Amino acid sequence: MEATQLIKVTVDGKTVEVPVGTTIMEAARMIGPEVAPPAMCYYKPLKGSGGKCRACLVKVAQGSEKDPRPMPKLVASCITQAQDGMVVENFSNPDVVNARKGIVEFLLINHPLDCPVCDQAGECHLQDFAFEHGLGTTRYDDERRTFEPEDIGDKIQLNKNRCILCYRCVYTAEQITDSRVHGVMYRGDHAEISTYISKAIENDFSGNVIDVCPVGALTDKTYRFKSRVWFSKPADAHCNCDKCSGKVNLWYKGDEVIRVTARKNQWGEVEDFICNDCRYEKKKTSDWVIEGPTKIPRHSVISANKYAANTIKKPEFAMDFAAHNFKEIDDNRDYNKSLEEIKKSGDYKNLMNKNKALLSK
Amino acid sequence: MASDIKILTDKINIPGIETFEVYRKNGGYAAVEKAIKKMSPDEIVEEVKKSGIRGRGGAGFPMGMKWSFLAKPEGIPRYLVCNGDESEPGTFKDHYLMKNIPHLLIEGMIVSSFALGANKSFIYVRGELMYVIRILEKAIEEAKNAGFLGKNILGSGYDLELVVQPGGGAYICGEETALLESLEGKRGNPRNKPPFPAIKGLYQSPTVVNNVESIATTSWIINHGGDEYAKLGIGRSTGTKLISASGHVKKPGVYEIELGLPVEEFIYSDQYLGGIREGHQLKAVVAGGSSVPILPANLIMKTANGEPRLMSYESLSDGGFATGTMLGSGGFIAMDETTCIVRNTWNFSRFYHHESCGQCSPCREGTGWMEKVLHKIEHGHGKMSDIDLLVDVAKRIEGNTICPLGDAAAWPVGSAIRHFRDEFEWHITHPHEATQKGAVFMNKSILV
Ligand SMILES: Cc1cc2nc3c(=O)[nH]c(=O)nc-3n(C[C@H](O)[C@H](O)[C@H](O)COP(=O)(O)O)c2cc1C
Ligand code: SF4
Ligand code: SF4
Ligand code: FES
DSSP states (O other), X not given: OOOOOEEEEEETTEEEEEETTOBHHHHXXXXXXXXXXXXXXXXXXXXXXXXXXXXXXXXXXXXXXXXXXXXXXXXXXXXXXXXXTEEEESTTOHHHHHHHHHHHHHHHHTSOOOTTTOTTTXXXXXXXXXXHTTOOOOSOOSOOOOOOOEEOOSSEEEOGGGOOOOOHXXXXXXXXXXXXXXXXXXXXXXXXXXXXXXXXXXSTTTTHHXXXXXXXXXXXXXXXXXXXXXXXXXXXXXXXXXSSOOEEEEEEETTEEXXXXXXXXXXXXXSSOOOHIIIIIOOSGGGSEEEEEXXXXXXXXXXXXXXXXXXXXXXXXXXXXXXXXXXXXXXOOGXXXXXXXXXXXXXXXXXXXXXXXXXXX | OOOOOOSSSTTTTSTTTTSHHHHHHTTTTHHHHHHHHHOOHHHHHHHHHHHTOBOTTSSOOBHHHHHHTOOOOTTOOOEEEEEEXXXXXXXXXXXXXXXXXXXXXXHHHHHHHHHHTOSEEEEEEOTTOHHHHHHHHHHHHHHHHTTSSBSSGGGSSOOBEEEEEEOOSOGGXXXXXXXXHHHTTSOOOOOOXXXXXXXXXXXXXXXXXEEHHHHXXXXXXXXXXXXXXXXXXXXXXXXXXXXXXXXXXXXXXXXXXXXXXXXXXXXXXTTTTOSBOXXXXXXXXXXXXXXXXXXXXXXXXXXXXSOBOBSSHHHHHTTHHHHOOOOTTOEEEEEETTOOHHHHHHHHHHHHHXXXXXXXXXXXXXXXHHHHHHHHHHTTOOXXXXXXXXXXXXXXXTTOSSSTHHHXXXXXXXXXXXXXXXXXHHHHHOHHHHTSTTOEEETTEEEO
């Protein structure tokens, strides 16, 4: 057998050897989470995914050993193949970080920050993406697009207000279900994910669109509002299923299985898609063979403060960047003063008067 | 430097030239005979390379080089696709050619398909132009009956089927990869590149996509030789170019110019546009279709170095985006002092907002955002910070999208603010005056 040809790729100063044909994204993931670009639309198990959200833009500072010229524009790392000797700047390039901030801002235009009510809170990739880039707002101050609720069946809730049009669910429907009934309609920012004339999505594997959705646009009606993800405990389990691999995560609240999902790797991608029977119908522990507690991926809020070893280390450049770019806070506004002093201030008095007026109404 | 050389439009006014008979009598299809009987495909590609012609669809990529990139794997068909979508606001030259002299395009398609080894080729035309589609279909039928299309063309053993495909009428379907998706019967979303169409195009097969004008030129190149073509024009801008001129000029229309013609001569000489309409003066020009940066009158006549600006790829882009623009698709829009730049920019922005395919986040969200901010400024609700916000949003779209529609949406906004910032500021500081009917700001004097 011919040995696979290996090429050298350097991302943020760290070098890895990968087979020819590997994308920059996959090469970076091999190095580790500290240099892996964020991904909102790319989903390795789905063929053809990627290239759309532009969250993974990187700078190619050197094209290859042979042709060291840099690439003129930022490139989407999830769909750009690496070359031998390629040097990529990711978190280490301020232009890249800035462009990504731009992407967060664009995405937040039509994605409300209603995390307190959204079922995806704690498992939302956009939440992580925004958090990692220090942006929770957008300068957009016009009306957002809003949609009436659309019924697409008894198991899946569609909330188009939150959809970021990553196309993952479309690829899922196309690739793992036999009758695709949903896709994207219209163009531009009028584009909407929808079903064919509000048809229900009800084939055997349709539930997987919930797992691939990076935000809270597609959620599980059998689980919604039963708990928040950080109050639940996931366990790895399997069953003998004649439709799918039967490998799942069971999400426990106390002794009760409140949700069943496919298992995801550290990048939030499903390893084996599961069928609707496993997802919706088998909600008793006795339906399953329990393997043990799930190893929490870095993305999950469940890991916060518990799994220190698992959490992402901030790259050194970020510390440098912060040290050079952020000055000490020099803020002498009212709220920094002692309570007694605040009480004396005019602002405080005004506020109190307003409150009084409101309460007396 | 006015030159009378016409290679695409010399016969366009002959009565009946849209019929095979008249076209043939006037020397038509000689290039097909020469190409198929006397030349090898490689020789044709060589002539096109020698001509130095750059694609006339907008990007100006050398046509011969594009042809030579075409992969030629065994046993897999190759395709030639002619891009007749032409939806760029301000551009209407391909329509003019297809409608008036359809056989010129068909002759070019046969020569080019033979050179590329394609046995099935497509002409993709914007669906709204149904009557043009019918004209082309009739011409194809005539050429087929005369033995220039179909099986065994001129007894050479070469077969070619030519199909006219009506497009969905979306601007994005003019982008070459979106066009291919649309031809395949799918939603016209641009593909990520690479792979380029030359490697994996229509039905995953090697494909060349060229503009109508580019393909129509190949007959002349074959008849007269690439070297002759390269003698026309200036520098790396060889040959002639169709310019569709509109706006406040005395004689709007489609003109064939030799590249290198001074812009001033193009606008003011009687042979071309005949100047700006009576009693008015030129304020700004969009030289290559709505997507290219707008230039104020002084910068369109002369480059920042004070040299006369020429109608050529190099001269128009001299100065980069700071003081230059692009030849683009040749949609020349002249605006006099009665034009409100803010309103014009908003109008362009509305177009790109409407036409973004919506696949990638910066373009999908950014085009809508810019449009809304411009709408507010135009309607007297703008804030001073909106101007910098627009510049910033445009920058965040530019270069970060799948296809160049993102850039096309960002450049008009960025350039309008770069050159006409005081006009935007005036709109914001004088919301009442600015929203009066016909209000226009120019050089601190206000026309209402
Ligand atoms: C949004 C968009 C719209 C386009 N529309 C057209 C068009 O209508 N006609 C055209 O020939 N090229 C159009 N182009 C350029 C094509 O992608 C492609 O470059 C061209 O057809 C190649 O032909 P050429 O090499 O002969 O110029 C468009 C590009 C973009 C990004
Ligand atoms: S519903 Fe979810 S998965 Fe589907 S396109 Fe929208 S955000 Fe992506
Ligand atoms: S740049 Fe705009 S038109 Fe082009 S692929 Fe992206 S969203 Fe579609
Ligand atoms: S993850 Fe690469 S473009 Fe979306």
